[in-house]
Amino acid sequence: MNVHPNVPNLVALRSAVPFERSGVQPEDSSINIAAGGTLGKSAAQPPLLELRGIAKQFPGVRALDGVTFEVRAGEVHMLLGENGAGKSTLMKVMSGVYKADEGAFFHQGEQVRIDSPKDAQALGIAVIYQEFSLVPYLDIAQNIFIGREFAGRFPGTVDNARAHQEAKKVLGLLGFEQDTHTPVHKLGVAQQQMVEIAKALSQNARILVMDEPTAPLSERETENLFRVIRMLQAEGVAIVYISHRMSEVFALGDRITVLRDGRMVGATRPADATPADLVRMMVGRDVDLTYPRRFCETPGVPGLVLRNVSSPSGIRDVNIEVRAGEIVGLAGLVGSGRSEVARAAFGIDPVSSGEVEVFGKRRRGEPDQSVKLGMALIPESRKQEGLAVTRSVGDNLMLSGLAKMFPGGWFRPGVARNFGRKMVADLRIATPTLGRRTAFLSGGNQQKIVIGKWLATGARLFIFDEPTRGIDVGAKSEIFALIAKLVEEGAAVLLISSELPEIVHVCDRAYVMREGRVAGHLTREQLSEENLLSLGMHDA
Amino acid sequence: MNAVLNSLKPGENASKFASRVAAVLVIGLALSFASDVFFTQANLLNIFRQASLLFLMASGLTLVVLAAGIDLSIGANVALSACLAGSVIKATGSPLEGAVVALACGTAIGVINGVLVALLRMPSFIATYGMMWLINGLTYYYMAGSTIYGFPHGFRQLGSGYLFAIPVPVYLMLLFLGLAALFTSRTIYGQQVYAIGSNPVSARFSGIPIKRRLVLVYALSGLMAGLASLVFLARLNSAEGDIGAPLTLPAIAAVLIGGTSLFGGVGTPFGTLIGALLLTLVLNGLNLLNIDANWQPFVTGAIIIIAVLVDSVSRQRQEARA
Amino acid sequence: MHNVQALPQTRPWTATVGRIPGVAYMMVVIVVLFSSLNRQFLDGANLINIGSQGSILLLLALPMTFVILTEGIDVSAGAVAAASSVALGCVMQAGGHTWLGIVAAIGVGTLFGLFNGTLIAWLRLPPFVVTLGTMGMAQGLALIFSNGQSITDIGTVIPALYGGKVLGIPAPLIFAIVAYALNHLLLYRSRFGIYARAIGGNPEALRFAGVSAKAWLISIYAFAGAMFGIGAILLTARMSTAHPTASLGMEFDAIAAVVVGGTSFEKGNGGLPGTLLGVLTIGMLRNGLNLVGVPSSVQVSCVGVLVLLALLIEGWKTK
Numbered sequence A: 001m002n003v004h005p006n007v008p009n010l011v012a013l014r015s016a017v018p019f020e021r022s023g024v025q026p027e028d029s030s031i032n033i034a035a036g037g038t039l040g041k042s043a044a045q046p047p048l049l050e051l052r053g054i055a056k057q058f059p060g061v062r063a064l065d066g067v068t069f070e071v072r073a074g075e076v077h078m079l080l081g082e083n084g085a086g087k088s089t090l091m092k093v094m095s096g097v098y099k100a101d102e103g104a105f106f107h108q109g110e111q112v113r114i115d116s117p118k119d120a121q122a123l124g125i126a127v128i129y130q131e132f133s134l135v136p137y138l139d140i141a142q143n144i145f146i147g148r149e150f151a152g153r154f155p156g157t158v159d160n161a162r163a164h165q166e167a168k169k170v171l172g173l174l175g176f177e178q179d180t181h182t183p184v185h186k187l188g189v190a191q192q193q194m195v196e197i198a199k200a201l202s203q204n205a206r207i208l209v210m211d212e213p214t215a216p217l218s219e220r221e222t223e224n225l226f227r228v229i230r231m232l233q234a235e236g237v238a239i240v241y242i243s244h245r246m247s248e249v250f251a252l253g254d255r256i257t258v259l260r261d262g263r264m265v266g267a268t269r270p271a272d273a274t275p276a277d278l279v280r281m282m283v284g285r286d287v288d289l290t291y292p293r294r295f296c297e298t299p300g301v302p303g304l305v306l307r308n309v310s311s312p313s314g315i316r317d318v319n320i321e322v323r324a325g326e327i328v329g330l331a332g333l334v335g336s337g338r339s340e341v342a343r344a345a346f347g348i349d350p351v352s353s354g355e356v357e358v359f360g361k362r363r364r365g366e367p368d369q370s371v372k373l374g375m376a377l378i379p380e381s382r383k384q385e386g387l388a389v390t391r392s393v394g395d396n397l398m399l400s401g402l403a404k405m406f407p408g409g410w411f412r413p414g415v416a417r418n419f420g421r422k423m424v425a426d427l428r429i430a431t432p433t434l435g436r437r438t439a440f441l442s443g444g445n446q447q448k449i450v451i452g453k454w455l456a457t458g459a460r461l462f463i464f465d466e467p468t469r470g471i472d473v474g475a476k477s478e479i480f481a482l483i484a485k486l487v488e489e490g491a492a493v494l495l496i497s498s499e500l501p502e503i504v505h506v507c508d509r510a511y512v513m514r515e516g517r518v519a520g521h522l523t524r525e526q527l528s529e530e531n532l533l534s535l536g537m538h539d540a
Numbered sequence B: 001m002n003a004v005l006n007s008l009k010p011g012e013n014a015s016k017f018a019s020r021v022a023a024v025l026v027i028g029l030a031l032s033f034a035s036d037v038f039f040t041q042a043n044l045l046n047i048f049r050q051a052s053l054l055f056l057m058a059s060g061l062t063l064v065v066l067a068a069g070i071d072l073s074i075g076a077n078v079a080l081s082a083c084l085a086g087s088v089i090k091a092t093g094s095p096l097e098g099a100v101v102a103l104a105c106g107t108a109i110g111v112i113n114g115v116l117v118a119l120l121r122m123p124s125f126i127a128t129y130g131m132m133w134l135i136n137g138l139t140y141y142y143m144a145g146s147t148i149y150g151f152p153h154g155f156r157q158l159g160s161g162y163l164f165a166i167p168v169p170v171y172l173m174l175l176f177l178g179l180a181a182l183f184t185s186r187t188i189y190g191q192q193v194y195a196i197g198s199n200p201v202s203a204r205f206s207g208i209p210i211k212r213r214l215v216l217v218y219a220l221s222g223l224m225a226g227l228a229s230l231v232f233l234a235r236l237n238s239a240e241g242d243i244g245a246p247l248t249l250p251a252i253a254a255v256l257i258g259g260t261s262l263f264g265g266v267g268t269p270f271g272t273l274i275g276a277l278l279l280t281l282v283l284n285g286l287n288l289l290n291i292d293a294n295w296q297p298f299v300t301g302a303i304i305i306i307a308v309l310v311d312s313v314s315r316q317r318q319e320a321r322a
Numbered sequence C: 001m002h003n004v005q006a007l008p009q010t011r012p013w014t015a016t017v018g019r020i021p022g023v024a025y026m027m028v029v030i031v032v033l034f035s036s037l038n039r040q041f042l043d044g045a046n047l048i049n050i051g052s053q054g055s056i057l058l059l060l061a062l063p064m065t066f067v068i069l070t071e072g073i074d075v076s077a078g079a080v081a082a083a084s085s086v087a088l089g090c091v092m093q094a095g096g097h098t099w100l101g102i103v104a105a106i107g108v109g110t111l112f113g114l115f116n117g118t119l120i121a122w123l124r125l126p127p128f129v130v131t132l133g134t135m136g137m138a139q140g141l142a143l144i145f146s147n148g149q150s151i152t153d154i155g156t157v158i159p160a161l162y163g164g165k166v167l168g169i170p171a172p173l174i175f176a177i178v179a180y181a182l183n184h185l186l187l188y189r190s191r192f193g194i195y196a197r198a199i200g201g202n203p204e205a206l207r208f209a210g211v212s213a214k215a216w217l218i219s220i221y222a223f224a225g226a227m228f229g230i231g232a233i234l235l236t237a238r239m240s241t242a243h244p245t246a247s248l249g250m251e252f253d254a255i256a257a258v259v260v261g262g263t264s265f266e267k268g269n270g271g272l273p274g275t276l277l278g279v280l281t282i283g284m285l286r287n288g289l290n291l292v293g294v295p296s297s298v299q300v301s302c303v304g305v306l307v308l309l310a311l312l313i314e315g316w317k318t319k
Helices: A010-014 A087-094 A117-122 A140-144 A160-173 A189-202 A219-234 A246-252 A275-283 A339-346 A366-374 A382-386 A391-397 A414-424 A443-455 A475-486 A501-504 A529-536 B002-008 B011-035 B041-066 B076-092 B097-120 B124-143 B154-160 B168-186 B190-198 B202-203 B210-236 B245-256 B269-288 B296-321 C012-019 C022-039 C042-067 C077-093 C098-122 C127-146 C157-163 C172-187 C191-201 C203-208 C213-239 C250-260 C272-292 C296-317
Strands: A049-058 A063-072 A076-080 A102-107 A110-112 A123-130 A207-209 A236-242 A255-261 A263-266 A302-310 A316-321 A327-333 A354-358 A375-378 A461-465 A492-496 A509-514 A518-520
Touching: A010 B168, A010 C042, A049 A087, A049 A518, A049 B168, A063 A087, A063 A102, A076 A246, A076 A275, A087 A123, A087 A207, A102 C272, A110 B011, A117 A475, A140 A160, A140 A189, A140 A391, A160 A189, A189 A219, A189 B269, A207 B154, A219 A236, A219 A246, A219 A509, A236 C077, A246 B124, A255 A275, A263 A275, A263 C042, A275 A529, A302 A461, A302 A492, A316 A518, A327 A339, A327 A475, A327 A529, A339 A366, A339 A375, A339 B097, A366 A375, A375 A443, A382 A443, A382 B202, A391 A414, A391 A443, A391 B190, A414 A443, A461 A475, A475 A492, A475 A501, A475 B041, A475 B190, A475 C203, A475 C272, A492 A501, A501 A529, A509 A529, A509 C022, A518 A529, B011 B269, B041 B076, B041 B168, B041 B190, B041 B245, B041 B269, B076 B097, B076 B124, B076 B210, B076 B245, B097 B124, B097 B210, B124 C250, B124 C296, B154 B168, B154 B210, B168 B190, B168 B210, B168 B269, B190 B202, B190 B210, B202 B210, B245 B269, B245 B296, B269 B296, C022 C077, C022 C296, C042 C077, C042 C172, C042 C191, C042 C213, C042 C250, C042 C272, C077 C098, C077 C127, C077 C250, C098 C127, C098 C157, C157 C172, C157 C213, C172 C191, C172 C213, C172 C272, C191 C203, C191 C213, C203 C213, C250 C296, C272 C296
Parallel strands: A063 A263, A076 A236, A076 A255, A123 A207, A207 A236, A327 A492, A327 A509, A375 A461, A461 A492
Antiparallel strands: A049 A063, A049 A102, A102 A110, A255 A263, A302 A316, A302 A354, A509 A518
């Protein structure tokens, strides 16, 4: 049947019965698919899309390494992984935005090439990104058909009326009533998501990739989304669903694949795994379990106190206390708000209610005030937030300590150099000279520089956000030795980490975040991976 | 002295730096062959005088560009400050009072720019572009089409005089160079400006007070424009509404040629000095070779584009290596 | 927690207030102010005058809207118009046919536009510096080819383009109407406009759709250059001479008209009706100031104040 490429294959979808009217379940055999795709999960057919041995290299990092992955018609295939595991790279490779360096693609058993977004579109692959690919000041119809506009009567013009007509049809299928002339920036997030899905459907998508779709949604909106997903499933659309909300993974998923450090480390089904298994697959690394530490017998004064802190970033009513001499852990699943707590405490994000106190003094305003009070933040994203990678080791080591080391304002390079040399020696930073550009150093050494720059400020409260991510084993234990030394000398440390063994073995006690709130607190005796996991998950 | 030497320390930018000095020498050499007049004392001194005047303006601008900003209003700033100072000197006969007025006016404009960019978060090019036109208008209004001329002899030495056979502006240029180099390499504020220009996000995460430093660099740029206006006033021995117009483009060109990157975090005042010299040499050469003066804006414009191109290419190459 | 909202949202309570563009308020204030200061202001003849002079500015401001929608800027407009005007003058002076002169003017403008577009879109250099450099180059060429003099020998057809009337409507207004219609078509009924907003609002959207944003951006700057050329023709017609520096500085009025009209430098927000109002506002402001005896150079300051006001309002609205 010859259908205009812009027009969704309405023949196929016409026979679908709206979910809420008849309570259709995916297994209901009364649904008749006229064209394309088979019903659900019959394993006899070749997978709709298969990736074999996909690799993608960027300067300095191997984002994907030999990934093998397949999707079947009508299934919801969950894709799990931490930040930086390679999920978004995989998505972009699948959709043709990135070109894979190695590996092959197969569409229903036949080998194909995906070298550009058009190739992926032709295969029926569409992606709903977390940061939507919508143009704010274009209306719904224009956004849906961007790049595929209907030609108008005169050469060069577009047929707006037709675009609105077709857009209405697709939105109707989703049960989304909205004037298609509305500029997209006026829509709420959930509605924008509907537009994104409509966009994908209008491209005759048979494989829909969704990146953390429920993150910005309310419960009702989430239910609506699930309804739409089940409807699409019934049509034989395959859905690759990226999420780390265990409840969703187990409620919606047919199969689960876990990525870690660019590799596929596990493929299973919801029936065959527990949430704890999945988290372990996501996070488990070669971990050196010999953390040198004496635990804190007599904690000192409170170094950091968060009292009912809320922030527009999403955290609510957070109460946390870190005392001098302690390493307090902050655990929780990806997206639970840990980094947001650090940023609110330090002053990067605004605090909408509640108070932050540093060694008894109220902390307000911008980060420079926090530094004056003796705070230090080693951020999650080293290269973007922790360092100026185009500058030298020596310059980076002086980033924070200038005001403290040179109170009069006069900078003395000799003093700075001495400090730099001392840090390089003390922290064993592997660099030939102080003048070497930081970008050329390894992750572990870069992290040491980030820590070292704070040692110039006389900080006594340190917040570490994923300090050992992307760092080799040797450097990891050095960093932990450093942290241990800091608290022995009387500092207070808040350690945010996804690696449960780290929290269990290093911390005196730990808080666990869940969906923007503090879900619980574990003392030394209660500290175990199982307890951390169970507090961190929605219902476990 | 150490400060200047330090800011001269090219480090890994040695090749970029050397190539610019080489360019100066090459052009100088070529011109001395092409024209008999080039290598005469009169011409060389003239070149240095011109380059000094240009550098006086460009030095403050360098600081702003280091912080990844731009100040399109410096030309207008110089004009307004000069006109205000000029009329004060004429009225009171006191160059000192004129100087105070010029500095105050320049700094005030700089502070306003800083507030617009840092506190009100306007993009620097549009904020300073709007200010440029605003100040131009104010200057014309104030001058009401008239010209102020005839300043005290002593004052005029500032711009036209000689000291030990060297034009006074050259000494001022060295003074400005020293001050600017002192700021960039011997104050913590200068170090922080480099950090802000290189990566404003990590600068904030490191506890650098970004807003305050931005206002500071714009204020300094304004202050130095105010100082420069006095020298222009002395040199031209007159002030009228539009003396600022032809100044902005060459100042930007000088900064860019000198190796200061528009994207921030890279560059030195000494580089801008070399840039000012280079540009002046080229324009002087055009003059000597009897090329139509109308070519000057073309050449300046072309040089700006080439400089940005080179900057962008070298930046991309550096990022690829990282 | 995720970076939830990637798109700007306006505050709800300003909905009604914010929907009326700030420029409308400004216009009302200006009309009231100047009509009370000088009775001539609302004269029919004066209004036609405002319209005629404003058409030249409109020819520059309309394409500038597209450029600013892409989060770019073109400060070379005035200088490019000068170069185009000189090109026209040279052709006419050499005895060429009027049509050849017109083609030359538009051609020069388009060439500069292509130059700008290539550097900005392809080599990814910052727009304001590139167009700053082009401004110098165009200015220089205008001076060189005219020897710094105005060219008065441009025949009789060109001036008629400004002084003539068609069906009782002054020619420049015809230009303005045609130009507005053309730009309207481009922005609201063709991919040109859609992609302009996309480049400014979310270039990723184009990338994911497999559209070459670069090619379209180059054509936007080229189109702007062509329009600047047409504006130059009209200006030359008005002055009856081709002058190498008359149009310098017009880019500021054009940019001001676009910004005052509500097109911001962010995210592809804005449109042509706003620009039209902006052109009228600035035209009326200048005209009114003229009638009150304020010199041209000071008028510029007032325009500058309007721009800063508009930017502040815009910033406040979308905070």
